[in-house]
Amino acid sequence: MIHLHGTQAVAFRVLIVDIDPIERVVLARCVEMLGWGADTADCLSEAIDKFSIRPHDVVVIDFGLGQRDNRHLLRHLHRVHADPSVIFVAREAEDRRADSLQSARDFDLRVAGTLTRPIDPYRLHALLLSNPLRPRPGDRATTIYPSARELDQALRDNEIHTEYQPKTYLATGEIVGVEALARWYSPTLGVVSPHQFVPVAEQSGLIGRLTFRVLEDAIVACRQWREMRPDCSVAVNLSPRVLADPGLLPRIESLLDQNRVPPGALIAEVTETALIANLPTATEALTRLSLKGVRVSIDGFGSGYSSIASLLRMPFAELKIDRSFIGVCRTDPEAWRLVRATVALARALGMNVVAEGIETEDISDRLRDVGCDIGQGWYFGRPMQGDAMLRYLTPKGRNPLTPGPVGLVMASAPRRMVREPSSKADLAPAGAVRTERDAKADVPWELQS
Numbered sequence: 001m002i003h004l005h006g007t008q009a010v011a012f013r014v015l016i017v018d019i020d021p022i023e024r025v026v027l028a029r030c031v032e033m034l035g036w037g038a039d040t041a042d043c044l045s046e047a048i049d050k051f052s053i054r055p056h057d058v059v060v061i062d063f064g065l066g067q068r069d070n071r072h073l074l075r076h077l078h079r080v081h082a083d084p085s086v087i088f089v090a091r092e093a094e095d096r097r098a099d100s101l102q103s104a105r106d107f108d109l110r111v112a113g114t115l116t117r118p119i120d121p122y123r124l125h126a127l128l129l130s131n132p133l134r135p136r137p138g139d140r141a142t143t144i145y146p147s148a149r150e151l152d153q154a155l156r157d158n159e160i161h162t163e164y165q166p167k168t169y170l171a172t173g174e175i176v177g178v179e180a181l182a183r184w185y186s187p188t189l190g191v192v193s194p195h196q197f198v199p200v201a202e203q204s205g206l207i208g209r210l211t212f213r214v215l216e217d218a219i220v221a222c223r224q225w226r227e228m229r230p231d232c233s234v235a236v237n238l239s240p241r242v243l244a245d246p247g248l249l250p251r252i253e254s255l256l257d258q259n260r261v262p263p264g265a266l267i268a269e270v271t272e273t274a275l276i277a278n279l280p281t282a283t284e285a286l287t288r289l290s291l292k293g294v295r296v297s298i299d300g301f302g303s304g305y306s307s308i309a310s311l312l313r314m315p316f317a318e319l320k321i322d323r324s325f326i327g328v329c330r331t332d333p334e335a336w337r338l339v340r341a342t343v344a345l346a347r348a349l350g351m352n353v354v355a356e357g358i359e360t361e362d363i364s365d366r367l368r369d370v371g372c373d374i375g376q377g378w379y380f381g382r383p384m385q386g387d388a389m390l391r392y393l394t395p396k397g398r399n400p401l402t403p404g405p406v407g408l409v410m411a412s413a414p415r416r417m418v419r420e421p422s423s424k425a426d427l428a429p430a431g432a433v434r435t436e437r438d439a440k441a442d443v444p445w446e447l448q449s
């Protein structure tokens with residue numbers, strides 16, 4: 001199948017290296033059901049042969065291949081400079097085989113994560129679509145791969161909290177709302193990115209607890225913000241598993257009631273992956289939410305499989321254009337065409353359209369000029385703690401001439417996590433004009449995507 005990734009239509013292929021004939025076929029079927037091409041190999045030499053015929057985008061390797069062959073295969077992938085991402089398959093949830101992960105690091109390979117049998121198609125899909133970072137010296141395996149037990153304990157110990165990123169009207173510069181994003185600062189693992197722990201939460205059944213934690217934080221915070229800015233909304237990301245939970249709607253209703261926040265102030269963001277993972281359940285849950293007045297937003301539009309049909313079928317009030325298109329829209333004519341067409345489509349369907357990942361003033365201006373309503377991105381403000389957001393929402397906090405919270409994103413995080421300002425952008429006042437060069441000079445915070 002042809003998958004639209006970035007701006008290029010490419011046929012993605014996955015190589016599955018698994019010694020078990022049945023497991024091999026099961027995995028290949030799962031991959032094909034998700035719309036990807038699959039090749040299989042049962043040993044090291046067959047894997048190397050298949051990979052030399054056609055380099056694959058993702059290589060899935062069963063730990064059962066054995067430590068020696070595993071390392072040989074990883075070395076081969078490194079040598080041929082094909083840069084696939086790697087997914088490991090384990091028999092048990094706690095099996096994270098430090099030796100294989102260490103080999104992947106030694107050979108500078110990008111590891112998306114570990115799957116556990118029986119294969120969970122949600123997790124497989126999330127790992128296939130992820131674009132993992134290259135490991136850096138000093139990374140610990142556990143930082144990249146939290147286990148379900150570690151995540152469970154982190155939820156008990158309140159290590160997971162919520163940060164907020166502003167969404168801004170491009171035409172006026174006013175803040176229209178905020179997106180709530182889960183954060184995990186672990187005393188033992190360090191900073192763990194949502195790209196790592198959200199899939200683990202989904203796979204392990206902890207996603208409900210994680211989501212309700214974020215929902216509660218977000219609604220309580222929103223009540224405070226609305227005292228200052230009565231039209232402020234808050235958006236929360238909902239995973240497919242959470243949409244299938246019959247307790248979702250009553251829980252949301254009671255949180256909104258308790259905090260006297262109207263349903264229209266809450267935006268439920270769902271990704272295209274969430275939709276295709278279980279279309280009937282997702283449609284029902286989203287319809288119920290929107291009948292209660294909660295607004296529904298399609299997140300990361302363009303990076304997955306949404307069709308116009310699904311946009312028409314679902315009660316979407318908002319469409320968020322994936323940041324992979326926004327970042328390159330000045331230099332990539334195809335991306336720019338896609339962005340303009342998406343803005344026109346969303347407007348024609350009566351939806352608000354949000355551009356994610358705006359890092360510079362000129363991109364913000366370009367988007368405003370083609371009719372994009374709202375922008376979100378580092379140019380307007382990085383994710384920040386709730387109290388920093390409260391200051392940001394005050395008229396003084398947003399005055400471009402007054403130092404604002406853009407550089408204070410981590411101000412109230414635990415001391416060891418505080419990022420030293422590493423660039424001009426970090427020190428820039430809120431709303432200050434940033435140029436393309438400033439954006440390039442940014443040293444990205446290690447796990448900030």
Ligand code: C2E
Nearest residue numbers: 181182194195198214237238239357358359376377378449
């Ligand atoms: P998302 O919902 O698309 O969230 C936006 C992501 O873009 C955030 O990454 C944010 O930090 C990043 N971002 C915003 N502006 C810029 C920019 O200008 N440049 C760049 N390079 N990045 C920018 P983050 O916080 O790492 O979250 C990643 C993803 O994890 C989120 O993507 C969302 O899908 C998921 N996630 C985060 N919190 C939750 C949660 O509470 N529940 C669920 N189910 N998923 C969550």
Ligand code: MG
Nearest residue numbers: 179237269299
């Ligand atoms: Mg989102």
